Amino acid sequence: MKTTDIFAKKPVLSFEVFPPKRTNPVETIYETLDSLRKLNPDFISVTYGAGGSENCKATTEIASRIKNEYGIESVAHLPCIGLKRDDVISLLGGFKRAGIDNILALRGDIPEGGRPDGDFEHASDLISFIKEHDEFREFNVLAACYPEGHTESENILTDIRSLKTKVDAGADHLITQLFFDNDCFYRFRERASLAGIHVPVEAGIMPVTNKKQIERMVSLCGVSLPSKFTAMMERYEHNPEAMRDAGIAYAVDQIVDLIARGVDGIHLYTMNNPYVAAKIHEAVCRLLAA
Numbered sequence: 498m499k500t501t502d503i504f505a506k507k508p509v510l511s512f513e514v515f516p517p518k519r520t521n522p523v524e525t526i527y528e529t530l531d532s533l534r535k536l537n538p539d540f541i542s543v544t545y546g547a548g549g550s551e552n553c554k555a556t557t558e559i560a561s562r563i564k565n566e567y568g569i570e571s572v573a574h575l576p577c578i579g580l581k582r583d584d585v586i587s588l589l590g591g592f593k594r595a596g597i598d599n600i601l602a603l604r605g606d607i608p609e610g611g612r613p614d615g616d617f618e619h620a621s622d623l624i625s626f627i628k629e630h631d632e633f634r635e636f637n638v639l640a641a642c643y644p645e646g647h648t649e650s651e652n653i654l655t656d657i658r659s660l661k662t663k664v665d666a667g668a669d670h671l672i673t674q675l676f677f678d679n680d681c682f683y684r685f686r687e688r689a690s691l692a693g694i695h696v697p698v699e700a701g702i703m704p705v706t707n708k709k710q711i712e713r714m715v716s717l718c719g720v721s722l723p724s725k726f727t728a729m730m731e732r733y734e735h736n737p738e739a740m741r742d743a744g745i746a747y748a749v750d751q752i753v754d755l756i757a758r759g760v761d762g763i764h765l766y767t768m769n770n771p772y773v774a775a776k777i778h779e780a781v782c783r784l785l786a787a
């Protein structure tokens with residue numbers, strides 16, 4: 498099933514998981530998924546660490562099991578940086594054979610050492626490539642978007658112009674980068690709509706459970722932190738349980754506001770933490786159904 502068909506029911510609730518680190522056996526993710534499935538998400542997406550065939554194997558295996566064994570729709574992420582056309586044909590063929598219908602088409606981050614050689618400059622090139630191939634055209638294609646603009650973009654307006662290119666190339670559904678200030682999301686949604694972007698946009702929400710995690714995210718993605726968020730971190734940073742509870746409460750507060758204002762869907766960055774996902778689900782499941 499295509500994720501876009503799920504939006505007949507609104508708002509959608511979806512989760513992101515990542516394959517376990519190389520030092521952990523792949524089975525550890527299935528314990529997480531055993532818990533997440535009980536929350537009845539509309540779909541689960543599986544990340545893919547750019548630049549390695551082992552990463553692809555894990556993403557394909559997990560996305561395939563989510564779909565074929567857990568009976569939940571899945572999305573496989575695919576960053577194209579450093580890939581050749583033949584690599585992409587082989588990866589898409591693997592996703593297709595595994596019964597995966599949905600691909601989150603990404604460029605991937607540019608490594609510190611510089612951009613590796615590859616046939617795709619932007620995610621839009623990957624999306625066009627998928628749509629140009631008869632055997633892959635049927636994939637439902639998702640793409641990333643950035644309420645505060647991508648860090649490489651000159652400003653939010655040029656970023657939205659690039660986003661329109663992705664949608665025109667064939668992106669059917671967008672998922673945002675995490676954000677902590679809902680007003681950024683509402684401004685972005687309005688600008689995207691004015692730019693002619695009318696595909697569903699899911700809001701990416703990351704419940705923050707420790708200060709280190711957020712410092713890393715801010716340095717990577719450049720998201721802004723509202724004062725009520727930084728006050729919360731300062732108050733609880735030395736008390737892990739209180740920090741976790743406050744992070745959950747903050748995410749719930751964001752989600753309640755987003756649902757009230759008609760968001761298409763909530764995409765929860767679970768960080769493979771089923772406890773946090775369950776607490777958030779418990780707080781908002783009746784609102785999602787109302």
Ligand code: FAD
Nearest residue numbers: 544545547574603604605606619620641647649650659674
């Ligand atoms: P692009 O859409 O190519 O955009 C990158 C930059 O180029 C932007 O500044 C954009 O404005 C500009 N641009 C885009 N198209 C054009 C164009 N046609 N002409 C000119 N400029 C253009 N990374 C991973 O490695 N693995 C993952 O699994 C993963 N999952 C993610 C999931 C989500 C929901 C999000 C939001 C991000 C994810 N990322 C992942 C991170 C992502 O790879 C990075 O944010 C990366 O830096 C940009 O990827 P993109 O697909 O948005 O790139």
